Ligand SMILES: Nc1nc2c(ncn2[C@@H]2O[C@H](COP(=O)(O)OP(=O)(O)OP(=O)(O)O)[C@@H](O)[C@H]2O)c(=O)[nH]1
């Protein structure tokens with residue numbers, strides 16, 4: 001699964017962040033609590049250096065609380081970093097953002113003289129605008145479920161002591177990490193029109209069969225959960241009456257049923273990735289990169305030999 005992003009957008013985003021970085025005290029990185037790794041941007045640590053970073057695990061109303069705790073512990077152990085879990089939809093814990101930003105800056109010389117300034121960053125659809133609207137209590141920023149909606153940089157006074165910049169959906173996910181592509185697509189953060197939805201549903205079902213088998217059994221009233229994702233889709237098709245003429249199962253409809261259930265939280269509180277999987281995930285990404293580079297090298301050699 002390839003994630004699309006255009007070099008022009010990437011350069012513009014980086015320039016905006018770099019320009020704004022000098023004016024702020026804290027970087028507020030919004031992540032989707034259900035997929036903290038997949039919804040992160042690989043360049044942030046390098047870009048912000050030693051600047052304090054607040055990790056906001058947003059959409060916590062949809063995430064598995066047990067795994068969110070694991071992620072909280074994981075981020076607590078990183079340098080210059082503090083995590084908070086929030087839901088900008090239910091407004092749960094939202095005030096912790098300003099509390100944590102103040103905490104991150106509490107030893108600064110200027111802390112009693114002026115407000116803490118934060119800059120919100122994150123990949124499309126993680127809820128940046130929803131958070132700012134909720135914090136400011138006004139509908140100042142366009143919100144939508146289509147990726148890439150916010151376009152211009154804005155500055156908002158949250159309280160007298162806390163000010164934030166809104167940025168467009170300016171960061172990109174990890175291109176090289178295939179799992180990230182699948183996870184983002186499964187949760188609706190990449191436009192469906194460009195996707196192989198059947199493949200995405202199967203990849204996600206693979207995770208759910210191993211992590212949350214009982215949720216699938218409950219939701220679709222299975223007597224027994226099949227082992228293979230495509231078999232689960234077939235069975236969802238049958239259970240939901242997705243049938244074409246002559247009783248053939250309409251898999252596309254079954255896929256849509258399943259993805260809608262997942263995105264709407266109908267399968268319960270679900271998190272697709274855990275900190276313990278990080279190392280293996282990085283190893284896989286590295287292996288893929290090496291394979292790609294080797295393939296390219298062989299191709300170039302073949303070309304050279306043909307010429308020679
Ligand atoms: N359930 C739930 N949905 C949320 C939450 N926060 C945001 N959303 C939804 O996620 C979608 C994207 O939210 P936005 O605030 O537009 O995301 P954004 O990061 O500003 O997106 P771009 O402007 O495209 O970069 C919307 O449908 C929101 O309603 C949350 O905490 N819980």
Ligand SMILES: [Mg+2]
Pocket residue numbers: 128129130142143149150168169
């Ligand atoms: Mg936005």
